[in-house]
Amino acid sequence: MSAPHTSAPASLSGPHPHLPAGRARKAFSTVAVAAMTVVAVMVGLVIGHAAWGSRSTAATAGSVIAPSSSKSNVSSIAAKIDPALVDVNVTFAYQQARGAGTGIVLTSNGEVLTNNHVINGATSISVTDIGNGKTYAATVVGYDSTHDVAVLQLKGASGLKAATLANSAKLAVGQAVVAVGNAGGTGTPTAASGAITGLNQSITASDQLDGTNEQLSGLIQVNANVQSGDSGGALVNTEGEVVGMDTAASQSFSFQYASGTQGFAIPINQAIAIAKQIERGKGTADVHVGATAFLGVLISGSNYQSPYGSYGNYGSYGSYGNYGSATSGAVVGGVVSGGPAARAGLVAGDIITSFAGKPVNSVTSIGKAMVAYHPGDRVQVGWTDSSGQSHTATVQLASGPPA
Numbered sequence: 001m002s003a004p005h006t007s008a009p010a011s012l013s014g015p016h017p018h019l020p021a022g023r024a025r026k027a028f029s030t031v032a033v034a035a036m037t038v039v040a041v042m043v044g045l046v047i048g049h050a051a052w053g054s055r056s057t058a059a060t061a062g063s064v065i066a067p068s069s070s071k072s073n074v075s076s077i078a079a080k081i082d083p084a085l086v087d088v089n090v091t092f093a094y095q096q097a098r099g100a101g102t103g104i105v106l107t108s109n110g111e112v113l114t115n116n117h118v119i120n121g122a123t124s125i126s127v128t129d130i131g132n133g134k135t136y137a138a139t140v141v142g143y144d145s146t147h148d149v150a151v152l153q154l155k156g157a158s159g160l161k162a163a164t165l166a167n168s169a170k171l172a173v174g175q176a177v178v179a180v181g182n183a184g185g186t187g188t189p190t191a192a193s194g195a196i197t198g199l200n201q202s203i204t205a206s207d208q209l210d211g212t213n214e215q216l217s218g219l220i221q222v223n224a225n226v227q228s229g230d231s232g233g234a235l236v237n238t239e240g241e242v243v244g245m246d247t248a249a250s251q252s253f254s255f256q257y258a259s260g261t262q263g264f265a266i267p268i269n270q271a272i273a274i275a276k277q278i279e280r281g282k283g284t285a286d287v288h289v290g291a292t293a294f295l296g297v298l299i300s301g302s303n304y305q306s307p308y309g310s311y312g313n314y315g316s317y318g319s320y321g322n323y324g325s326a327t328s329g330a331v332v333g334g335v336v337s338g339g340p341a342a343r344a345g346l347v348a349g350d351i352i353t354s355f356a357g358k359p360v361n362s363v364t365s366i367g368k369a370m371v372a373y374h375p376g377d378r379v380q381v382g383w384t385d386s387s388g389q390s391h392t393a394t395v396q397l398a399s400g401p402p403a
Contacts, residue, residue: 077178078191080240083131084163085189087182088114088138088152088232090122092401100185102233103127103152104242106275110136110157113275114232115247116143116150121401127154130189131161142278142289145371148216148247148266149274163234166241168267171196171220179224179246179263181233194224194263201264203248214364219264220244226263235265245271285372293373294400295381296339297346299330299363329353329384330366344393346383353390354382375399 086103101118105111112127119125125138136154143150154160175196183190198221220235226249235244244265274287283289329351335342346352352360356379360366373379375397382392 074178074191074193077193077236077238077240078180078189081163081180081234081236081242082189083161085130085180085182085234086112086154087128087130087187088112088118089126089128090119091124092121093123100182100187100229101231102181102229102246104163104232104234104245105129105131105160106151106272107162108158108160110154110160111141111275111279112138112152112154113245113271114150114152115245116145116148118232119143119150119152120145123401125152127152128187129154129157129160132159140292142283142287144274144278144287145367146214146286147270147274148214149245149271151275151278164239164241165268165272166237166239166243168220168243168269171199171243171267173197173199176238177222177224177235177243178238179222179226179230179233179235179265181226181230181246183227183229185229190227192225192227194222197221197223197262203264216247216264216266218267218270219247220267222263222265224263235263242268244268283372285368288371291375291399292401293370293375293377293397294339295341295370295395295397296336296400297332297341297352298334298336298348299332299352299366328361330360330363332383340395340398341381344381344395345391346381347385349386350383352381352383354380354392356380373397 084105086105088101088103090099090101092098099118099122101114103112103114103118106113119140120143125140126135127138128135134157136157138152138154141151141153173196176193177196178191178193180189180191182188183192200217201219201221202215202217203219220243222235224235226246230246230249233246234242235246237243244267246263247266248264250262277284277287278289281289332341332346332348332350332352334348335346352366354360355366355369356373358369360369377397378394379397380392380394382390384390
């Protein structure tokens with residue numbers, strides 16, 4: 001039921017690789033960010049949204065066998081949460097791609113919790129409420145790319161069924177759970193039963209398609225079959241109460257599909273604490289509130305060369321990265337015509353070395369630097385061109401897709 005991360009021209013605020021048709025990796029045994037199904041518009045293939053390598057730093061507490069649950073029991077549990085879930089459908093105009101994930105309804109007037117990687121880089125977001133079947137346009141209230149949490153607001157929504165939340169601090173290893181979400185991006189909720197196999201787990205999420213890394217900690221580990229499309233979905237207890245948000249899964253990627261039997265979820269207490277901070281309008285180094293700033297570059301982040309060029313904010317599959325370059329920074333795969341970077345004189349092949357007076361030594365660092373800024377802010381950008389000459393310019397950031 002899951003798989004995440006994205007790309008989009010540089011709003012430069014969050015990773016998100018969208019794969020062009022025919023460029024899906026064939027066989028990773030990795031932890032994949034659990035939940036996003038990306039469909040290449042050109043051929044309509046369902047492919048894994050992102051591949052994340054995993055190094056768990058917290059040992060699983062014992063060997064746990066998933067409790068045996070009949071299909072009727074699982075269905076009855078899922079039926080309690082289904083009406084409080086939404087399908088999140090996103091368009092990435094810069095990549096000519098679209099994606100699908102899941103969200104959890106928090107309020108009757110349409111506040112929705114989801115993973116940041118579900119909406120990262122999207123140029124438009126539409127949400128279909130499972131409870132009433134209606135589709136709404138959605139805006140991003142705010143996001144925390146470090147902890148992979150985002151809050152959406154549905155336009156014109158009222159009377160929605162909100163999810164019932166449990167206290168995730170009371171979870172225990174061996175407890176039965178059900179993961180529910182938009183598996184495969186089909187628009188129909190599916191459910192997978194399992195048990196909690198570990199608490200307070202930490203993983204290094206390494207996107208092998210764009211070279212970015214994220215450390216996620218405090219996660220719930222389960223042995224439920226989380227699949228692509230489940231990201232942002234609900235991990236519930238046997239009462240149908242939400243205990244976590246589906247976020248990652250140990251997966252083997254095939255050309256068209258990804259699934260796994262070791263999933264990870266953000267505890268709902270942690271996710272709600274971030275959501276409340278966003279609601280209060282309290283931005284931090286990790287939390288961005290309001291419209292996303294846009295620099296207008298396509299950043300290449302991988303360590304290899306490719307003839308295909310860059311396809312995203314963090315350079316998704318086909319980017320060419322810093323390979324063979326002695327200059328540390330973020331390689332520009334392309335610029336958006338008329339955008340701030342283009343007006344400042346940046347071109348493909350340049351390497352961004354500083355942003356707002358701080359050194360840029362990786363794709364990830366420039367993304368994190370963008371979190372604190374908003375459209376209209378003026379910042380100084382430093383870069384080195386292909387001949388080795390250094391440049392600086394002050395740019396006024398535009399408005400762009402969420403990080």
